[in-house]
Amino acid sequence: MGARLVGAQVQRLEDPRLLTGKGQYVDDIVLPGMVQAAFVRSTHAHARIVSIDTTAARAMPGVRGVFTLNDLGPAVARDRMPQTAPSPAIRRSVTQYVLARDEVCYVGEAVVMVVADTRHQAEDAAARVLIDYDVLPAVVDCRAALTGQTAAHHGAADNLAARLSVGFGDIEAAFRTAPHRVTLTLDQHRGVAHSMEGRAVLAAQDAVSGKLTVWSATQSPYMVRRFLARVLGIDEQDLRVIAPDVGGGFGPKAVFYPEEAALAAAAVKLGRPVKWAEDRKEHFVSTTNQRDQHWQMDVAFDDTGKIHGIRGHVQHDNGAYLPYGLILAATSLAPFPGAYALPALQMTLDVIYTNTTPTSPVRGAGRPNAIFAIERAVDRVADHLGLDPAEVRRANFVRADQFPYVTGMKARDGSPVAYDSGDYAACLDRALDMADAAGFPARRDAARAQGRYLGIGVASFIEDTGLGPFEGATVRVTPKGRVTVLTGAASQGQGHATTLAQVVADGLGVALTDVTVISADTERFSYGAGTIASRIAVTAGSSAHLAAAKVRDKVLRYASDKLEVAIGDLELNGGFVHVAGVPEMRISLGDVALALAGTVGQRVPSGLEPGLEATAYFESTATPHSSGSTVAEVEVDIETGAVTLLNHVIVHDCGKVIHPGIVDGQITGGAVHGIGNALFEDMLYDAEGQPVSTNFGEYLLPTATEMPPIRIGHLETLSPLNPLGVKGAGESGTIPAIPAVVRAVENALAPFGVQINRYPLNPERVVNLIDASRGKT
Amino acid sequence: MKSAGFRYHDPQRIDDLLSLLGRFEDAKILAGGQSLMPMMNMRFVQPEHVIDINGVQGLDGIHADAAAGKLRIGAMVRQKTLMQSAALRAACPMVPQAVAHVGHFQTRARGTIGGSLCHLDPAAELPLVMLLHDAVLTVQSATEVHQVDMADWALAYMLPAISPDEALIEVALPLAPGWTxxxxxxxxxxxxxxxxxxxxxxxxxxxxxxxxxxxxxxxxxxxxxxxxxxxxxxxxxxxxxxxxxxxxxxxxxxxxxxxxxxxxxxxxxxxxxxxxxxxxxxxxxxxxxx
Amino acid sequence: MDDIRHIALTVNGQPVECDTPVRLHLGDFLRGILGLTGTHLGCEHGACGACTVLVDGEAVRSCLMLAVQANGRQITTIEGLADPDGTLHPLQQAFAEKHGLQCGYCTPGMLTSLAAFLRDTPDPTETQVRDAISGNLCRCTGYQPIVEAALLAAARMRQTEGVR
CATH class of the missing domain: 3.30.390.50 (CO dehydrogenase flavoprotein, C-terminal domain)
Structure with a gap:
C-alpha cells in the first residue's frame, strides 16, 4: 500500500482546539488552592549581595511565603544549577544558583521568590523586598572581556569558558598556494527568541503519594525531569513533568531554568500548587537570548573563485552563565564548510562570559552565524574577482555525485561528518529561477532611472538536523479501533500530533482522525530528549513509523492465522485487515486489539506478544543534512536608509515532505525570524550592563506589513539515514535569511561601493555606510 | 507585570471630574488608556487614584462652531472617530492621514486625542498635527478655565502645560484655515x-x-x-x-x-x-x- | 487592600455579574475570574495583540482596559467567535485550511482582530489585511498564511452575504 497521508496537505489535528480558545497552556491550568509566584530580580549587571530583608514583604496581604536561596531547603541551596550539557571542552563551567546566593551576574537574575494568593499581591510584596547590593564592575563587551581586568564572576581569573577549535586539511598549504586572499571582520548579533507565550511553570505535590508534578512550558520535559530531580534530591520516579500546549519555543525553552526548581521547592514547602507565568519584561532579561559574535576570517581562493582554505577566529558572548554547555557555541562552527567542498579549514572560537543574560540556542542556534560568515566570504570572493556570486557558489558546491560527502569535520560524538544527500546546485538554480534573477538587471536599471536602488542577494546553506540520540514512540490500537501514539517529543506549534498521525495512519491503513497523539508527559512515555535542532520528524517520525510497522506486522500475523491466508495476500485499509481483492474477508483492527488484549484462561492467539501495541526508538546515529538556497530582493532608500523587502524565495531540500503546509509554515516563519535578525531585532545593553531593549516598542519583532512575499520551492532528495527519508525543516528558513538580505542591501548600494559586515542593519547604519563610502571616494 | 493597587473613580460630569482632581494629590486621568495602562502594568507609574473619564458626559463630540470659526473636538474623541469625521477632514485633511500612523486599529478604537496630547510623546502624530494647525486647548480646573495655544503646550520632554488639578477638555482648530x-x-x-x-x-x-x-x-x-x-x-x-x-x-x-x-x-x-x-x-x- | 467594584456585563452573549478588583485589566478578568483562558496575554503593554477581544464589536487590547471599564458592555472572546452550534467562524475555518496557526498563542488575538476588521472592510486587499494585523505579533507563521486565510475567509463571507 502506498502512502496516502504522508505528503498530503491534511488539516491539523491540533487546530480545532486552538482555534476555539480550548488550548491548555500552563497559565490556563487552575488547581485547587493554587497560589502565584513573582520574582525579585537583580537590577545590577554585577554586584555582591550584602543583605536581603524580606520582613516587609512577608507582612504584605496575601503572602504565603518569601524565599531566598536558603529558604528553598538544603538540597536546592547546596550547589549551583547542574551543567545540563557537560562537555570535556568546557574550561570553566559556571551556572547560576536557583536563587542568587551572594552575587548577581546579570540584570534579571532571580534573587528572591515571593508567593502570594494572586500575582498582583506577589508583585506588591516583591516590591517590598529590600536587597542591599555592593555594585561590582561589569564586563559587557566580550571583546574586552578577555583583555581587561574585569571578571564577570567575582574572583575568577578570567572570563574564558571554553576555546573551541575545528579544522581539517592543510591550511598552511592552502594559503601558500592560492593566488588570492580576502579578510573579513564581521559583527553579528542575534537577540531574544520571543515565543509569544513566555515561560510558565506550575508545580504541585500530591499530598498522599508525595509525587510532584511540574507543568512547564518547555521544549524538553525529560531533561527538566532529570535535572529537577537532581536539584531537589529526589528520584525521577517521584517527579512527573508535563509540557501541555506550549506557545512557541524557538530554543530558549529547551533550557532547564532556575524558576522550575524554585517553584517545585516552594510547592513542596507550602503544600500548595504554585504557579508562575513569566511576563514579557522578565522574558527579555531572564529567558536565554543569543547575543554578539565577532568574526575574523581569512579566505584563500583561486582565479575561478574556488576556495582553497578558510581560517579565522570567533569571539562569542555567552552571557553570565553556561546553562546549556557549549551547544550554542559549537553550532557556530559545526556548519562549516557550508554547502561547499572545502579543502582546508582552521577555525577557533572563544566562549566568553559577560555580565549579560545567559545565552542558549535561538532558532538555528549558531548556524545562522556560521552560514552568514561563509556566505559573506563567498560574496567577497565573487566581488574580488568580479564574478557572479551564484557562479562562485556553483564552483564550490559539493556536487550531487559526491554524496555521501565527507566534509572533514567531526560530529559531536567525534565521528566524521558526512552530508547524506542533496543537489545544492539544483536548489540554487531553481531559487534563482523562482526569483527571476535573470530579470533583475532590467528591474534594477528601471528603478535606477527613477532614482531608486534595488539589490539582490543569494545565500546557500546546509543544516545538520535530526540530532541523536532518539525520540521514541509507542503505537497502540484500542478495541474500538482507535490508535494512540505516545511519544516524549514535546510540541510548541510544529504540528507533531498531525505529522506523527499521518505516518502512523499510513502504516496501519486507518483514517487520520482515528489517531490521537499524546506527547511530552513523562508519565505517559518513558524516555525523551527534547524538541531542538530540527530533529523530531527524523527521530520521533521514524520511531512512529517503525512502531506502526511492528503493529502492522502483528495484525498481519494474527489475520493470516485467523483467515488462513498468506500474509502477502493481506491488506490493511479503512481500519480493517482484509484479503486482497476480497474486502468482505476482513477483521477490524479493533477486534485484533481485543483478541490480543487477552482473555482469562486462554492463550494469546497466533503466538503473538500480548497487546496490539509496539514501541520503537529510532536512534539517529548519522546526521541528515537539509540544504537549500535563498534569494532576497530589496529596495534601499538612500536618503533615509530604509530597506524595503520586495521578494524572498527559498528552495529547500528536507527530503521527504510529510506535510507540505507544516513544512512551508516552518520555513516561512523561520525566514521571517531571520529577516528580523537581519534588519530589526537589536537587544542593546549600555556600558554598565543595563539592558536597553526591554519592551516590544524597543525590541522590534517583524510585523506583517514589513514582510515580503515569501515563496518556497522543494527539492525532495530522500535521506538514506532514516526509514522516512526525511531531514529537518524547523530552522532552515532562518539560517540563510540573514546573508541573503544583507547581500541584497549591499548589492543595492553597489554604486557606492559599500561593504556590509554587520547586522542588524538599522537605517542609520545603512546611511552611515553610504556616507562612509562617499567620503572615501 | 500587574498594576499596583489604586482607588478607582468614574465621574460622569465634568464638575465631578474637576472636583476629584482638586481633591487628590496623586491622581492620574485614565482616558483611552493606550499609554497609561502599559505604564501601570509595568509599574512605571503607580498612582494612588485613577480617575476614569470615559463616562464623563460632553467630552466626546466634534462640532463646528461657525460663530467662532472653530472646529471643537472633545478631549475624549477616539482616534478612530477622528479618522472618520467628515467635519475634521474638511478643516484639517491631514488628520486621517496622520492618525493612520497612530498605533493600530485596535489601539485607535480606544486612544483619544486628549490622551495623546497630554501624554505628549515627542514622536506622537496628534501633537504634531495640532501644533501645525495652531490648535487652542481648553484646560479646566475646579476653579478656572483657560486656553493654551498649542505652541505653548509642550514645556519639556513629555511635559504638557497642565497642572495636576486640571483636565484637558477640548481642542479647537480653525474651521477654515485656508491652506491650499x-x-x-x-x-x-x-x-x-x-x-x-x-x-x-x-x-x-x-x-x-x-x-x-x-x-x-x-x-x-x-x-x-x-x-x-x-x-x-x-x-x-x-x-x-x-x-x-x-x-x-x-x-x-x-x-x-x-x-x-x-x-x-x-x-x-x-x-x-x-x-x-x-x-x-x-x-x-x-x-x-x- | 484592593479596591473592589461590582460589574455587570455580557460575555459571549451571556450576562455576567461579579466583583472585580479595580486594578485587574480586562484580560486578567476574563482569564482569572471568568476562566475564559482562550484570551492570551503576550506582553501586557499593548504591543503584541494576543489579548485582543471585541468590546461592543470593536477590537481592543484587553490588557489596556480595566475590567471595571467593561461594565455594561458586550464582550466577545475567542470562545464566543464560533456559532453557538459549534460551526466555526469563516476565519477559524480558513485558518485551519491555510495553516494560519502553529503554536496557537497569538491566534485568538488574530481572529478577534480580523473578525472586527472584515466586518468593517469586507473586501480587503492583501495590503489592508497586513495593515490590520500589523499590531498582532506572531513568531511562528511569518504572517503569510494568516493573510491568505483572512483573504479566503473574506471571500467566503462575501459569498454568503451575496446569497442572503
Missing part, C-alpha cells in the same frame, strides 16, 4: 510604531504658485514636537518648487535633535531634512489627500 495643501510623512521601522521622525507641513500657495504662508513641524526629532519658523520663513514669497523646499529642508536639519540608544541626533537631523522636503512635495501637489 498639506503634507505628512513619517519614518518608522514598522507600521504603527512611534516614528523615529515625522514631518508635517501646510502651504498656502497663490495662483502664481507663490507661497503666501507656510507651517512646518517635525516630530520625534527634538524633545517635543517642534515648529520650524526659520524654514517656514524661507518659503514665504518663494515659488512652491524644489529649490525652496531644499532650502527649507536644509534649515530643518539644523534642529537641536535628541539621541537615544538606537539613533543619534545627527541621524534624526538628517531625517528631519529628508522628511520636510518630502512633506513639502506632498503639500505642493494640492489639497487632495484622499
Amino acid at each position: 495643501g498639506s503634507g505628512f510623512v513619517e519614518f518608522a521601522r514598522r507600521h504603527g510604531d512611534f516614528a523615529i521622525a515625522s514631518a508635517g507641513c501646510l502651504l498656502d500657495v497663490d495662483d502664481r504658485n507663490i507661497i503666501r504662508r507656510a507651517a512646518i513641524a517635525v516630530g520625534g526629532v527634538a524633545q517635543v514636537p517642534t515648529r520650524l519658523p526659520e524654514a517656514e520663513a524661507l518659503l514665504v514669497g518663494q515659488p512652491a518648487s524644489a529649490p525652496a523646499f531644499a532650502a527649507a529642508s536644509d534649515a530643518a536639519r539644523k534642529i537641536d535633535a535628541l539621541s537615544d540608544a538606537y539613533y543619534t541626533a545627527a541621524y534624526r537631523q538628517r531625517l528631519a531634512g529628508v522628511l520636510v522636503e518630502r512633506a513639502l512635495g506632498q503639500a505642493s501637489k494640492g489639497t487632495d489627500h484622499g
